[in-house]
Amino acid sequence: MSQTPHDTPLVSVRDLKIGAVTDANRKVEIIKGVDFDIAPGEILALIGESGSGKTTIALSLMGHTRPGCSINGGRIRVGDNDVTAMTTRQRAAMRGTEVSYVPQSAAAAFNPSQRIMDQVIEISTIHKLMPKAEARAKAVELFRALALPDPDTIGDRYPHQVSGGQLQRLSAAMALIGDPRLVIFDEPTTALDVTTQIEVLRAFKSAMAAGGCAGVYVSHDLAVVAQIADRIVVLRGGEVQEVGTSEQILNAPQNPYTKELLAAFDPAGRTPQPLSAADRKKPILEVTNLHAGYGPIRNGEPATKILKDVNFQLEPGRNLGVIGESGSGKSTLARAIAGILPPYKGSVLVDGRELKPDLASRSKEDLRRTQIVFQLADTALNPGHSIANIIGRPLTFYKGLRGKARDARVIELLDMVHLPANMRHRLPSELSGGQKQRVNLARALAAEPELILCDEITSALDTVVAAAILELLKELQSELGLSYMFISHDLSTVEAICDDVLVMHKGVVVEALPASKMSECATHPYSRLLISSIPKLDTGWLASLEQDPELIAQFSDR
């Protein structure tokens, strides 16, 4: 579609400027003069890290800005509508019929107390497009086009009665019912599991092609965008870095930032540590027959059992990856090893010493040797403590360091994670996401542990920042001889840092694989499904992907 440039594009954005006023009454420019066009039937992707302005631009196509923001200059034209010159009432008339929106979280966008059908046909009711019966028939057609199960009856259910992937497709049906000429997708698959994501992407793609409408796809994930978009706009700090077709951006990027993004997507692999005979004897972490769960304990077993019979070993200096979809028990495994959630059966041995199940009965020395780092750096740092306090506390607690000695060590630790020494006087709220995660690591390092449990530590970060954190982890490992247990849902991250990988599904380790040869060695059907579901940086990946439908029905709850 993009290969045949249209004379009159459907959407044209010229010199768009969007500003905001901060709480301190300071004016900030968020979008600094952006130009792009969208041809009819074309899908354009807006890609960039958080804060790059991609969602702000997408929303402005509907004439909408988030509270505090305003369109300060430029022109937006969608079809025959000059969005920037319209009144609020005219914009409201345009939304849903000309331009519609698919939000990131469908679960939050649906009203939990109304039937799905009533919400899907709401647009046709509001704009008085067609009689209700006709709208219902059209919705059923859309459900069928989006490959939803039981298209005739799914509309009678309530939002909590369908899965997350189904709900996301239903919200696309909601957007498509008014026959819009442009649909805005705002990170619609970011919150979904990879196996679910594929089905949703396929449904979007075929429905868009059938409807012939144009789309704007906002995402931070290049691999996902490569599957669905015709052209890609790379944004950074409210400015366009590069515009090009998907093939061109992926294969021949011109802009240095685009190159950086692409490089960060596929972090350099790790040379596997050879297993020496001495290492084999004494694993740093040995987990046997581990069972853990939540809820009140009756007859020695908790009400909700999560982990079932987990066994593995981790040799010193090696890294273990744990992958699986949400709800597979990855984080529970880390918490059970750390003692935050005491396992009710099985044993955990660190360096040959058996750890007591609960925190209170573990010795200080046992606690020191295993440190845990959490996913959300924001909530893992006390907002009331300075960075010096946060990093210094383990020093005082485990080693009794105080005053000058402690301060000197804090500076050393900050240096280790590549943060300037003056950072220690700041509060966590004054740091960026990547900096917070570095402080988090520095706090774990302060205890001089032998094993660090990393629970999705790069998942909340932008690709480029996450790649830098991975580099740091590798560097620290070679300097300090640490071992990591690295939990992630992102295969390429695990591949980059781990030697061995455990695949988890519903609290059970289904397979243990060498990280460098995951796709070749996988024999268990679930690991094969999971590994094949990870999007690749290749525009033809989704089209050529073939998965056994029975396998999908068995393991995926979409």
Place this chain on the structure above:
Amino acid sequence: MADTVSHPLSEDKAPEGPKFVFNWVGRVGLAVIVFWAIVAIAGPFLAPHPPGEIVDWDYFGPVTSEFWMGTDYLGRDIFSRIIMGARYTVGIALAAVTLACTIGVLLGMIAAVAGGWFDMILSRLLDAFNGIPSLLFGLVVVAAVGSSIPILIMTLTAIYMPGSYRFARALAVNINTMDFVTVARARGEATPYLILREIFPNILGPVLADLGLRFVFIVLVLSGLSFLGLGVQPPNADWGALVRENIEGLSLGAPAVVFPSIAIASLTISVNMFIDNLPTRIRDRSE
């Protein structure tokens, strides 16, 4: 790695400057509180007349150069009585609110961190206690042990502690589940550290706002107790009692009832002005 090089030029020093700055509303509030605190301490030196003696032949006298705020229903000087009353009102309310909030917040945080049976028993016990009407409780206590200032402070503390406990526990339960508390717990920290260093700074803002409200309530209940004759005993009187004993003067247009009311209003409003406009550094920590 762009995130590692920001602010490379700033010096290696703790940031100085505006840490604890009040805005003008907060300053006005603080000024009024300090004023009343000074009055409470220096009362006997400031009062122009002995507060308990009848100094005027007329009752409900008007404002004159000798009696700055008029005289009361017996002909006593209102100005002197307000100055002496500050001791009782400010002193008792401040002591009671400090005790109530300190005990309530500490117990609330302990209950949130400890959980289990300790939390269960304490919460139900204090809920039951909350069910007793406050004035009735005051009546029983005073009837049993008589009225004195320490008894009054303890009674008011007992009345307002359960509410403060509930409030602090609700806040602390939320903070307790945050990752930074989990990290501290996984480090092996003991309960006192968790409570005082991890949780307390993060609930301080709302707890202070609650303290301001509770202070006002205590001033009002103290007046109520005085009205029943259970509060500060005659010839001394707190401000609430001054309003109550001169209430008939209202129909005579006497200033005797107006000035104690203004005193109560000025204190309670300024306490809330002060609390609501605390430096953002303290107030917004938990937001």
